[in-house]
Amino acid sequence: MxxxxxxxxxxxxxxxxxxxxxxxxxxxxxxxxxxxxxxxxxxRAPAFDLTSVSGSKYRLTNIGDARATSITLDLGDGNRVITRDLPDSFDLVPRQSITFLLMGSWSTGSVDQVMVCCDELADPYPVVVPRRRSC
Structure with missing residues (x-):
């Protein structure tokens, strides 16, 4: 009061x-x-989980209890990985996910962690990239 x-x-x-x-x-x-x-x-705040779907396909899910807007992924050194089906910016409501391709090369390898940035979080949210599942 x-x-x-x-x-x-x-x-x-x-x-x-x-x-x-x-x-x-x-x-x-x-x-x-x-x-x-x-x-x-x-x-309430968004939280994220990254799971391997198959091969180089991954699924990013908002496991938090709040909507996440203007999400971007910071992959570190951009020359190390190739992404497909990943928009520049997107929104996820709780329990919603997006599937995309994340590939490294033989010479540069891949990333071990991505940083998820959104409007609702002051600091980037670190997400571990799981090991690839074979098809």
């Missing part, structure tokens, strides 16, 4: 009677619920 309301509520209740105090009490509860709701929404 805001400090000004904590101070003013007993004063208004004493001066104006119980009915006004009851109304302020209802306002107080509504404000408390609103603050709790905002805190819960702030605690």
């Amino acid at each position: 805001p400090l000004w309301l904590q101070i003013s509520l007993p004063i208004f209740t004493a001066l104006l009677g119980g009915s006004v105090g009851f109304a302020f009490g209802r306002v107080n509860k509504a404000l408390d619920r609103r603050i709790e709701r905002k805190e819960e929404e702030a605690a």
Whole structure:
């Protein structure tokens, strides 16, 4: 409850009677619920998991409890890997996924970790690239 309301509520209740105090009490509860709701929404965040589908195909899934918007993947040194079917930027709701191709070469190898960046996260989210599954 805001400090000004904590101070003013007993004063208004004493001066104006119980009915006004009851109304302020209802306002107080509504404000408390609103603050709790905002805190819960702030605690929600996207989280990601990368699984191997087959060969060089991988599936990135939003396993968090919040929508992720403007997702981009930082693959480190861009010359080391080849991607296909991966948009420059995309959105994922909770439990939604996107499948794409991620290939290294014989000479450069592949990446061990990708960093997932989105608008909802202040820092990039590190995701380990699992070992490839054979077809």
